[in-house]
Amino acid sequence: MVKGKLIMRTDRCKGCELCVAACPKKILKLDEVFVNKKGYHPISITNEDECIGCANCALMCPDGVINVYRVGE
Numbered sequence: 001m002v003k004g005k006l007i008m009r010t011d012r013c014k015g016c017e018l019c020v021a022a023c024p025k026k027i028l029k030l031d032e033v034f035v036n037k038k039g040y041h042p043i044s045i046t047n048e049d050e051c052i053g054c055a056n057c058a059l060m061c062p063d064g065v066i067n068v069y070r071v072g073e
C-alpha cells in the first residue's frame with residue numbers, strides 16, 4: 001500500500017490553510033502552539049500513517065513548504 005512521507009519547511013509557511021482544504025484525508029492542521037520566524041502558526045500533520053501520498057497539499061501550497069515522497073510502490 002502506498003504511503004506518503006512529508007518533508008515540510010515550516011519556516012516558510014504563512015498559515016493560509018490551502019493545503020488543509022486540499023487534503024482528502026483531513027490530516028493537516030496548523031500547529032496551535034508553535035510560531036515560526038515569520039510569525040505564523042505553521043502547518044503540521046496529525047497522522048502521517050493515513051497519508052496516501054497524493055501530493056495535493058504540495059501542489060496547492062504557494063510557498064513550496066511541502067514535499068511529498070511516495071513510499072511502498
Ligand code: SF4
Nearest residue numbers: 023051052054055057
Ligand atoms: S499527500 Fe495527500 S493525503 Fe498526504 S497530507 Fe498531502 S494532501 Fe493529505
Ligand code: SF4
Nearest residue numbers: 013014016017019061
Ligand atoms: S503549507 Fe503552504 S498551503 Fe499550507 S498553510 Fe502553509 S503556506 Fe499555506
